[in-house]
Amino acid sequence: MSQFDQVSVVKQANIYFDGKVTSRTVKFADGTRKTLGTMLPGEYEFGTDQKEVMEILAGELTVQLPGSEEWISISGTGEFTVPANAKFKLKVTQVADYVCSYLDA
Numbered sequence: 160m161s162q163f164d165q166v167s168v169v170k171q172a173n174i175y176f177d178g179k180v181t182s183r184t185v186k187f188a189d190g191t192r193k194t195l196g197t198m199l200p201g202e203y204e205f206g207t208d209q210k211e212v213m214e215i216l217a218g219e220l221t222v223q224l225p226g227s228e229e230w231i232s233i234s235g236t237g238e239f240t241v242p243a244n245a246k247f248k249l250k251v252t253q254v255a256d257y258v259c260s261y262l263d264a
Contacts, residue, residue: 163193166188169184169186173196175203176203179198179203180196180199182196182257191260193258193261195257197255197257198220198255200253200254202251203248203251204246205241205247205249207244208243209263210261211240212238213240213241213258214237214257214258214259215233215257217255218256219232219233219234220250220252220253221233225242225246
């Protein structure tokens with residue numbers, strides 16, 4: 160899907176790591192939400208409250224998922240899932256464009 164129709168967008172940005180990671184929240188009529196954002200090169204650690212699906216639309220990065228010693232490389236496009244109440248690490252080497260979906264289960 161290349162666009163989201165009939166949604167609400169929260170005006171205030173989510174800004175992390177001194178502005179190196181930013182996103183906007185998109186709310187859907189069914190109550191679900193996603194964030195659309197960019198990450199500048201750097202190393203980051205995020206925590207989750209809900210299960211998250213991260214869709215990388217462009218860029219280059221590696222991700223270390225919870226409980227794993229392995230780093231997974233994504234160049235261009237890719238996707239990974241992080242369970243609720245977990246932490247994951249990212250090493251972004253080229254500006255990354257992403258969509259994060261928040262799931263209840």
